Amino acid sequence: MAQLTLKNIGKSFDGTDVIRDTSLDVKDGELVCLLGPSGSGKSTILRMVGGFETPDRGSILIDGQDVTRIPPEKRPTGMVFQSHALWSHMSVAENIAFGLKLRRMPRRDIQAKVAEALELVGLADYGKRRVWQLSGGQQQRVAIARALVLEPKILLLDEPFASLDQHLREHLREELRDIQRRLGITTLFVTHGQDEALALADRIVVLQGGEIEQVASPDHMYRAPETRFVAGFIGSMNFLACDMRGGRSDHPLFQISAPVNDGPVELAIRPEAITVAPDANASSRVHRTTDYGTHILVDIELEDGTRLKAMCPPSTRLATGEPVGLKASHVAVFRGTEKLADVTPSDTREIEHV
Numbered sequence: 001m002a003q004l005t006l007k008n009i010g011k012s013f014d015g016t017d018v019i020r021d022t023s024l025d026v027k028d029g030e031l032v033c034l035l036g037p038s039g040s041g042k043s044t045i046l047r048m049v050g051g052f053e054t055p056d057r058g059s060i061l062i063d064g065q066d067v068t069r070i071p072p073e074k075r076p077t078g079m080v081f082q083s084h085a086l087w088s089h090m091s092v093a094e095n096i097a098f099g100l101k102l103r104r105m106p107r108r109d110i111q112a113k114v115a116e117a118l119e120l121v122g123l124a125d126y127g128k129r130r131v132w133q134l135s136g137g138q139q140q141r142v143a144i145a146r147a148l149v150l151e152p153k154i155l156l157l158d159e160p161f162a163s164l165d166q167h168l169r170e171h172l173r174e175e176l177r178d179i180q181r182r183l184g185i186t187t188l189f190v191t192h193g194q195d196e197a198l199a200l201a202d203r204i205v206v207l208q209g210g211e212i213e214q215v216a217s218p219d220h221m222y223r224a225p226e227t228r229f230v231a232g233f234i235g236s237m238n239f240l241a242c243d244m245r246g247g248r249s250d251h252p253l254f255q256i257s258a259p260v261n262d263g264p265v266e267l268a269i270r271p272e273a274i275t276v277a278p279d280a281n282a283s284s285r286v287h288r289t290t291d292y293g294t295h296i297l298v299d300i301e302l303e304d305g306t307r308l309k310a311m312c313p314p315s316t317r318l319a320t321g322e323p324v325g326l327k328a329s330h331v332a333v334f335r336g337t338e339k340l341a342d343v344t345p346s347d348t349r350e351i352e353h354v
C-alpha cells in the first residue's frame with residue numbers, strides 16, 4: 001500500500017506546455033483513472049510517475065519520499081503499456097521472471113513468485129508457452145503479471161486494454177479491478193474511454209489541455225460536473241443557450257430561477273432529467289425515437305430548430321412529428337467554462353414548461 005502525491009507538476013515539450021501546474025493526491029489502495037481526450041496529457045503524467053519523463057517543475061512523492069529524479073528501475077512503480085511490450089523470444093514465465101533475475105533473487109524464489117503471479121492473472125498453466133502463442137488478452141495479463149511480480153507500491157497502466165475488442169476489454173477490466181482490490185495496490189490508470197473510467201475508478205481525474213478539470217468519484221462526476229468541459233465530456237448532455245435576466249432564464253421552454261448575474265448562459269440538462277408528454281399546444285416536436293429496449297431515446301426539435309435528447313421509459317409511445325411538452329428535473333447553469341448554479345424543482349419549484 002502506498003500514497004502518491006503530485007505537487008505542482010509542469011512539463012513542456014519544445015516550448016509548449018503539455019502539463020500545467022498539476023497537483024493530485026492518490027490515496028493508499030485507491031484506483032484513480034486519468035481520463036481525457038487525445039493529447040490532454042494523461043500519458044505524460046503517467047510516464048512522469050513511472051520515471052520515463054522528468055517534470056520541468058514540481059515534485060512527485062511516493063509515501064512521502066521524493067522520487068522526481070529517480071530512474072524508472074529504482075522507483076517502486078510497475079508499468080503496463082498499451083502495446084504488450086513483452087519479449088517474444090522468451091516464454092511467458094521467463095518474461096515474468098526477468099525483473100526478478102535482474103534483482104538477483106534466488107532461482108527457487110523466482111519460480112514461486114512467477115507461479116503466484118501467473119495464478120493471480122488466471123494463467124497458471126501458461127508459464128511454458130511462448131508469447132506469440134497467446135491471444136491479445138492473455139498477453140496483456142502477462143504484462144500485468146510482469147509488473148505485479150516486482151511488488152510495486154504503485155501500479156501504472158497506460159490504456160492497457162485499448163487494442164482488445166470490447167467484450168474482452170470489459171472482461172479484463174473486471175479482472176483487473178478484482179486483482180487490484182485483492183492486492184490493495186494503489187493504481188493509476190490512463191484511458192480515453194469514459195465507460196472504462198466510470199466502471200473502474202474509485203476516483204476519476206478529467207484532464208483537458210494539460211490541466212485538471214475535475215477530480216471526483218464516477219457517480220459525482222456524472223451527477224455534478226463542475227466545468228462546461230466535464231459536463232459535455234462525461235455522458236450525454238443537452239446544452240441550451242439563453243440569457244439570465246433578473247435571476248430568471250429567458251429560455252422559452254425552461255424558465256429557471258437562479259442567483260446568477262444577467263448575461264448569456266447555457267442550461268445543461270441530462271436526457272434522463274427530461275420528462276416528455278404529448279401536448280397538442282406545445283411548440284416542440286418529436287423528430288425521431290430510438291428504442292434501446294431498456295429505454296427510449298427521443299430526439300426532439302424545439303421551435304427554433306434546436307435539438308434536444310430525452311431518455312424516456314420503455315413504455316413510452318410517441319409518434320414522429322407529435323407535439324410534446326417538456327419538464328426538467330435538474331438544470332445546471334454554465335457561463336463560459338464555469339458552473340454558476342444547480343437548479344432542481346425542490347430548490348425553486350421554478351423549472352416549468354410554458
Ligand SMILES: Nc1ncnc2c1ncn2[C@@H]1O[C@H](COP(=O)(O)OP(=O)(O)OP(=O)(O)O)[C@@H](O)[C@H]1O
Pocket residue numbers: 013014018036037038039040041042043044045192
Ligand atoms: N516526447 C514528446 N515530445 C514532444 N511532444 C510530446 C512528447 N510526448 C507527448 N508530447 C505531446 O504532449 C501532449 C500530451 O501528450 P500525451 O501523450 O500525454 O496525451 P494523452 O492524453 O495521453 O493522449 P493520447 O490519449 O492520445 O495518448 C501531446 O500534444 C503530445 O503530442
